[in-house]
Amino acid sequence: MIRERINQLPRQGFIVIISLIKRVNIMAGKLIATNRKAFRNFHITKDWECGIALKGPEVKSIREGHVNFKSSYARIEDGEVFLYNLHINPYKEASYLNQDPDRPRKLLLHKKEIKKIEGQAVQKGLTLIPVKIYFNSRGFVKVSLALGRGKRRYDKREDMKKRSIEMGLKRALHVRKKK
DSSP, rough: HHOOOOHHHHHHHHHHHHHHHHHHHHHHTTEEOOOOHHHHHHHEEEEEEEEOOOOHHHHHHHHTTOEEEEEEEEEEEEEEEEEOOOOEOOOOOGGOOOOTOOOOEEEEEEEEHHHHHHHHHHHHHHHEEEEEEEEOTTSEEEEEEEEEOOHHHHHHHHHHHHHHHHHHHHHHHHHHHHH
């Protein structure tokens, strides 16, 4: 049945459509990296999707997955948001065109959003943290930026206890299902 429908479509347009669909599906929603330490060290309250200004070789390097959050953070300066300490390994094939791997990168947000974020960060004493980097459905690199408050030691211990209890329950349920 599908073959019949394919045979009915004009050949040239069909090939172009398939190639576009394949290209979008490969890129769509592809998660590049997550900042696991952000979830461990911060109580995350709200997050935003924002674009990032990159050079050509950096995008190719990100596509290969050569990104490291290390201790990255964002800061608002003169009405613009910059991302610091995001390490993008130099792309091998770019040679002399490579940028500094740890350079500050501009994040792209609307002015209203920047003012809103700045107000919340200053008032409540919150920190801007990048949570994840991914490709959206159109193939653009996006950064999920979150507002977070640093956890204390006892908060981290409580989270560890909760996780260990949940893991124990899952193991017990898994053993029961096998029998």
